[in-house]
Amino acid sequence: MSIPACVPAPEPAADEDGRPYANGFRPAVLEWDGWTCADCMVCGTGAACVDCQACTHFAFPYPPHWARPWVEGEPERGIEVFGGPGGMSAGRNLVDDGGEWVLIEYNRHAAATARAAGHWVIEADIRTLDPRHPVLRGVQRFHGSPPCQTLSGAGKRAGWNADEIAELQSVMWQASEAFGFLEVDDLCSLYGGPHGYFGDVLDGMEDHPDADGWGELCGGGHLPPCMTPAAFREWAASAVSDERTALMAEMLIWPMCLVQIGAPLLSITMEQSANLLKQSPALAEAIQSEITSVEGFGWAWCSWQVADAADFGAATHRERAWMVATRYGWPRYADQVDGDQAARAMWGHVLKRSGALPDWTPELDRRIDPYQGRPALPTVTVAAALDLPADWWADTRGKRGINHATGKPKGGGSFPLGEVGPCVTAPWYGIRFRPSDVPQGEGTHTITAPELGALVGFRRDYPWTYLPARAGARGVRNIAQMIADPVSPFMGAAVSAAVQGEDWYKPVATYQAALYRLKDPSADTGRPALPAPRAERREIAQLELFPAA
Numbered sequence: 001m002s003i004p005a006c007v008p009a010p011e012p013a014a015d016e017d018g019r020p021y022a023n024g025f026r027p028a029v030l031e032w033d034g035w036t037c038a039d040c041m042v043c044g045t046g047a048a049c050v051d052c053q054a055c056t057h058f059a060f061p062y063p064p065h066w067a068r069p070w071v072e073g074e075p076e077r078g079i080e081v082f083g084g085p086g087g088m089s090a091g092r093n094l095v096d097d098g099g100e101w102v103l104i105e106y107n108r109h110a111a112a113t114a115r116a117a118g119h120w121v122i123e124a125d126i127r128t129l130d131p132r133h134p135v136l137r138g139v140q141r142f143h144g145s146p147p148c149q150t151l152s153g154a155g156k157r158a159g160w161n162a163d164e165i166a167e168l169q170s171v172m173w174q175a176s177e178a179f180g181f182l183e184v185d186d187l188c189s190l191y192g193g194p195h196g197y198f199g200d201v202l203d204g205m206e207d208h209p210d211a212d213g214w215g216e217l218c219g220g221g222h223l224p225p226c227m228t229p230a231a232f233r234e235w236a237a238s239a240v241s242d243e244r245t246a247l248m249a250e251m252l253i254w255p256m257c258l259v260q261i262g263a264p265l266l267s268i269t270m271e272q273s274a275n276l277l278k279q280s281p282a283l284a285e286a287i288q289s290e291i292t293s294v295e296g297f298g299w300a301w302c303s304w305q306v307a308d309a310a311d312f313g314a315a316t317h318r319e320r321a322w323m324v325a326t327r328y329g330w331p332r333y334a335d336q337v338d339g340d341q342a343a344r345a346m347w348g349h350v351l352k353r354s355g356a357l358p359d360w361t362p363e364l365d366r367r368i369d370p371y372q373g374r375p376a377l378p379t380v381t382v383a384a385a386l387d388l389p390a391d392w393w394a395d396t397r398g399k400r401g402i403n404h405a406t407g408k409p410k411g412g413g414s415f416p417l418g419e420v421g422p423c424v425t426a427p428w429y430g431i432r433f434r435p436s437d438v439p440q441g442e443g444t445h446t447i448t449a450p451e452l453g454a455l456v457g458f459r460r461d462y463p464w465t466y467l468p469a470r471a472g473a474r475g476v477r478n479i480a481q482m483i484a485d486p487v488s489p490f491m492g493a494a495v496s497a498a499v500q501g502e503d504w505y506k507p508v509a510t511y512q513a514a515l516y517r518l519k520d521p522s523a524d525t526g527r528p529a530l531p532a533p534r535a536e537r538r539e540i541a542q543l544e545l546f547p548a549a
């Protein structure tokens with residue numbers, strides 16, 4: 001096994017046992033003298049951290065009160081990377097509104113939307129943030145929805161290049177070693193002693209006085225962390241042609257660095273294009289094996305599966321790959337299935353083409369089953385969700401020409417409203433609804449942003465926000481893209497409930513009934529219904545139409 005290349009640093013630092021860190025590693029907290037709000041003179045007099053310059057500065061860009069070390073009984077702290085406009089958070093809040101989450105999001109419109117929805121959002125390129133920030137030592141939960149352009153069917157599919165994926169996979173396999181979770185028999189060669197990685201005597205060290213025995217420098221343990229997040233990111237990016245594919249490595253960099261600095265991390269969840277699992281399972285394998293490897297990170301559970309939001313209450317399909325990992329014990333809804341059968345179903349297309357399953361795949365013998373034998377939530381059609389006649393049609397692409405060979409319209413893009421809809425995509429801002437006797441593309445009934453969001457599973461008053469780059473720009477396309485990309489809150493609730501909060505079933509049934517104005521099957525539970533989803537309020541009125549469409 002190769003040891004990752006390490007970054008030289010000016011001064012050696014000592015680990016918790018007083019030994020110098022190997023290879024020049026300097027943990028981020030090295031520059032930190034241990035100061036927290038507990039030592040703060042200002043807060044000591046009763047000021048809140050948010051009003052205290054020292055605490056605000058120390059915690060930046062995280063919430064000022066995170067300057068206080070987390071203690072048992074306080075709300076859980078969570079980090080959500082690639083948080084988008086807040087789809088996962090909206091789902092999580094349905095089952096657990098007691099935690100404090102920080103979202104990291106690069107897109108300014110999505111960040112502004114999530115902020116308007118009430119979240120603490122750091123608008124930044126994640127690669128500029130160091131997960132070893134001392135205030136993150138209290139983080140218990142981690143979620144990520146890495147961008148999937150390079151893995152989705154719509155993108156250029158750079159993420160499907162087998163050589164690149166293999167290269168990135170082998171980089172990711174080194175994460176637990178790079179960040180200090182690899183247990184080795186003898187660390188002494190790192191400090192000038194005669195023994196190597198596995199306790200063997202090193203070449204040229206045969207005459208060392210400790211060669212045949214146990215010396216002062218000897219001892220097994222975890223290989224000290226030897227890479228910074230920045231160096232690991234650079235290494236991952238060097239493996240692929242599109243650097244966005246390398247963002248997948250953040251799903252190991254953050255959890256491992258958080259645990260390395262002492263965070264009591266309990267769970268990791270991840271959402272990705274279903275194609276990650278179907279077409280590039282090697283990356284899912286790398287994540288699963290690094291998280292569960294007993295000689296590495298050693299977590300108790302890491303499962304991968306594909307799930308469709310329409311099976312969990314949404315009025316449109318949204319098939320995504322989901323990963324759930326727990327540090328101690330199994331998640332809620334843990335389910336064991338026949339892994340070979342699951343593999344043949346997942347990669348049947350590969351088996352058919354090449355006669356074999358992919359070389360590297362995650363184990364599919366475990367998954368979460370949020371239903372646990374309970375009846376499925378009601379299926380909601382687009383017609384029911386939008387209160388339109390069930391025999392109408394939708395045209396997503398306007399009027400198409402006629403294919404003269406078949407006499408039928410070219411290009412498709414139409415679907416009946418009497419069914420669960422296809423996955424919402426950005427061009428849906430221009431959708432036209434029509435009775436079936438109106439020719440394709442000649443419908444006049446348009447869709448609003450709140451309606452488009454509702455089809456994905458967002459409440460109708462969700463504060464979709466566009467920050468105009470020039471006066472008068474309305475961002476129709478940006479808002480539609482923002483609605484098309486994120487996690488469906490329905491699915492976010494079911495997956496979040498696997499690791500935290502309360503069971504998803506009743507709260508989500510109530511939410512679904514209110515969102516789609518169903519007769520509420522759990523109305524007798526006494527849970528408050530959502531506010532009336534009509535557009536009397538001004539901010540909704542502003543979003544009511546996609547006028548430029």
Ligand SMILES: [Zn+2]
Nearest residue numbers: 040043052055
């Ligand atoms: Zn203070």
Ligand SMILES: [Zn+2]
Nearest residue numbers: 037043049055
């Ligand atoms: Zn303070």
Ligand SMILES: [Zn+2]
Nearest residue numbers: 188193195218
């Ligand atoms: Zn030794």
